[in-house]
Each structure stands twice: as structure tokens, then as C-alpha cells.
Amino acid sequence: MYKRCYIRRVDLLDSSTWGELHALLAELDRDIAAVYTDAGIDGMRTRFVGPCVDLHRFGPQTIRQLADRRSVSHSAMSQTAAAMRQAGFVESAPGAQDARTRRIRLTARAEAVVPLMIDEWRATEAAVQALDAELPYSLTRVTADLRALLDRKPFPVRLREHL
Numbered sequence: 241m242y243k244r245c246y247i248r249r250v251d252l253l254d255s256s257t258w259g260e261l262h263a264l265l266a267e268l269d270r271d272i273a274a275v276y277t278d279a280g281i282d283g284m285r286t287r288f289v290g291p292c293v294d295l296h297r298f299g300p301q302t303i304r305q306l307a308d309r310r311s312v313s314h315s316a317m318s319q320t321a322a323a324m325r326q327a328g329f330v331e332s333a334p335g336a337q338d339a340r341t342r343r344i345r346l347t348a349r350a351e352a353v354v355p356l357m358i359d360e361w362r363a364t365e366a367a368v369q370a371l372d373a374e375l376p377y378s379l380t381r382v383t384a385d386l387r388a389l390l391d392r393k394p395f396p397v398r399l400r401e402h403l
Contacts, residue, residue: 285327288324289360291317291320292354296358298386300333300343300345301343324350329349
């Protein structure tokens with residue numbers, strides 16, 4: 241006797257292929273943020289740490305310099321710098337050669353927290369590297385493989401193929 245087999249197609253509106261990855265990254269971000277909350281540092285966001293450490297290591301910089309160093313857009317760094325200013329971690333001053341160019345520098349409040357930021361950054365990197373090494377196929381390798389695939393065929397092309 242012949243049985244019919246029905247395959248139920250899932251509507252892609254009901255799926256989120258990388259949703260779990262986004263949720264995991266958000267969870268890890270909250271775990272890192274707890275280091276600062278537990279230390280009683282109000283207003284610290286994990287996205288502030290990299291720019292603050294860079295300002296500590298390399299001195300005052302423009303938004304463009306910070307954006308280039310952190311590999312983010314000028315707009316994203318401008319928004320981050322504004323939030324850091326609002327939280328009291330940075331201040332800006334006119335540039336020495338061009339007053340229209342504002343240089344961002346750490347406040348005394350941020351300088352006092354920099355040792356914890358550096359310790360947290362190194363601890364986070366060590367923990368992530370150890371976690372990555374435990375995986376049978378590391379996320380570092382997955383990322384490199386995805387970049388290689390996207391170099392061969394960029395995501396906008398792939399996206400348009402499905403529109």
C-alpha cells in the first residue's frame with residue numbers, strides 16, 4: 241500500500257534563522273555589563289569599553305579616528321560618543337589645528353574606571369577564546385567562512401535573488 245507523505249513548508253515569517261545567535265550575543269553582553277553594575281559603575285555600556293580603552297591608550301581622537309579604529313561607521317561612533325558624554329565618560333574640545341574638528345577625551349570618571357575596563361576586556365577575550373576552542377567548529381572559523389562566501393557573492397546579491 242502506498243502512503244502519501246506530506247511535507248509542511250514553514251512560512252519564513254515564522255522563522256528567525258539567526259535569532260538564537262542574536263539572543264546569545266545579547267545574553268553575553270548582559271553578562272559583561274554585569275561586571276560594571278556589580279562594581280557600582282552606573283551608566284557604563286559595553287559598547288563604551290572599546291572606545292574608552294582606545295582613548296586611554298592613544299589619547300584624544302576625533303569621531304572619525306575612533307570610528308576607523310573600532311571599525312564602525314562615523315554615525316555609529318557619533319551616537320556612541322554622545323551617549324558616553326551623556327553618561328559622563330567623555331568630553332569634547334575643539335581640535336588644535338581646526339576648531340571645527342572636535343576631539344573626544346576621557347573624563348576623570350572614565351580614567352578611574354579604565355583599569356577595570358582593561359581587565360574586563362582581557363578577561364572577556366580570554367573567556368571567548370577558550371569557549372571558541374571548545375567548539376567542534378569554532379565560531380571564529382564560521383565567521384571567516386561566511387566572510388569568504390560573502391566575498392564571492394555579497395549578501396545584497398543573495399538577498400535580491402530571494403525577493
